[in-house]
Amino acid sequence: MIVLRNVSKTFHAAAGPVTAVDDVNLNVEQGQIYGIIGYSGAGKSTLIRLLNGLEKPTSGSVTIAGKDIAQAKGEALRQARLKISMVFQHFNLLWSRTVSENIAFSLQIAGAPKAAIKTRVQELIELVGLKGKEHAYPAQLSGGQKQRVGIARALANNPEVLLCDEATSALDPQTTDAILDLLLDINRKLKLTIVLITHEMHVVRKICHRVAVMEAGRIVEEGEVLSVFTHPQQPITRQFVKQTAEYSSAETPFNPELIDRTAGSVLKLTFVGQNTQQPIVGELTLKYGTPFNILHGKMTQTTNGTFGELWLQVAATGSALENILADLHAHAITTEVVHD
Template sequence: MIELKDITKVYKTKNGELTAVQDVNLTINKGEIFGIIGYSGAGKSTLIRLLNGLEKPTSGTVNVNGQQISSISGSKLRLARQKISMIFQHFNLLWSRTVAENIAFPLEIAGVAKSERAKKVKELIDLVGLSGRENAYPSQLSGGQKQRVGIARALANNPEVLLCDEATSALDPETTDSILELLLDINKRLGLSIVLITHEMHVIQKICHRVAVMEAGRIVETGEVLRVFQNPQAEITKNFVMQVSGTKETKVSIEQVLANYPTGKIVKLTFIGNKTEQPIISQLIKQFDVEVNIVHGNISQTANGPYGTLIVQIDGENSNVVQALNLLKSNEIQTEVIEHA
């Protein structure tokens, strides 16, 4: 569906060359929701603009739906872009047009007949949950409603790929969740591929199937969201995972436990899927005669199932503690002994 091969993008500035994207190789499958996460300046916005030809790579190829976007231009590029839609952080609506007129705009440009436009606009308004707001202007809408208009407009030409450029960054948490639920519903109903860039791991956790982590123009880690959450490799990925697992806020608690129980081991447990429902702690206590003190616990839902973290202090005879840790590992629960916070 989407393939980026050996992509590098260099900008020439008055201070010299600036490499925004470097040596990126990436494949995004048909029908999946793929997240690209990174802090400001990581290169993710440049990367997404390469997907629809708004930017051309300095080297490498971009292939979308069988079209080599990196090498076509003019009418061929315009035709290809009809199947690659985009929604933006600040909505980019036409303020002098109503909701219905904003959604109809790309259909007008494509030369669709008026009666057919009206039918399509009604379908899209119903799809994004804006029935009754057809004649409202953007200034009369909430942020979430504006983004729903942007999504409906992006779907007008029946795209096969939907690009989301920080589409929820300007929204409050509750509205963000409602927009993410809408994107998930659209993905399931229409089967289109969604590429979503963000700096918030919550967004990745909520709806993405796979994720790529960007830093300094490079992709430093990629994989299924659950697996990346369970076993992040790059330091930046670990920081992002801590955003949603809550473990960043447990440092003081860990220090206190280590001070009060210096003979025990502080262990971080990471588990996914049905492992989150197992009574593993009570099993440890009963089977190995150890004391278990819970420092922090959190279970989050992802598009592929639940992901949980649990930080515990395990104390007892050393041989019993070792056996307890071995049991955890044999149950495919990732364990990490924390020597200090």
């Protein structure tokens, strides 16, 4: 659906050339929700502008649904952009127009008949949950409602790809979750391909199928969300994964530095899929006759499945500890010895 091959983008500044996107290769399949995560300056926004033709790559190719966006010009580019819509961080609504008029705007530009516009606007208002707000102006809406208008407007011309540039970063956590649920619902109902730019791993965890991690213009890690969460390879990815433990203010993040390390070996267990339902700790306690002290645990849901993390302390060293680790490995449980 979306294929980037050796894509680079260099800007020429007064201080010299700046490479915002550096030799990026990417594949996004039809119907996927694909997350691209990175901190400010990583090159995410430039990358998304390359996807809709607002920027041209310095080198490489950008192909969407078989069309080379990087080479398209004039009418060909305009027609391609009709199938690639954008949702913005700060909504970008027309403040002098009502909800219905904002949604209708892109249809009017595309030259759709008035009757068709009226029908389509009503369909979209129902889809994004804004019934009763048709005649309200943006100033009368909450942040979440404004973003729903932005999403409805982006869907007006039946796009094949929806680009979301930090679409939830201006919203509070509860509203963010509601908007993410809406995007997930739209993806399921319309089979729409969604590319989501963010700096929040919670957003990726909640709705994305795959994720690419960007740093200094390059993709440093990529894969299924569940795999990246359970086995992050790069320091920046581990930093993002740590965000999810701190996302909820109701949860106090676990600090392994506070453990009494004189009481035995400390193990961090990562369970995936069905293993999250197995009484592994109980079985080990019975087998070895050694109590396992549970220090901390949590379960996390992704679109690819569930994984759990469990921190244990056990009075075992040497060969006894090696046997325990072998048993855990036999159950396909990833184990890290934090302290022995």
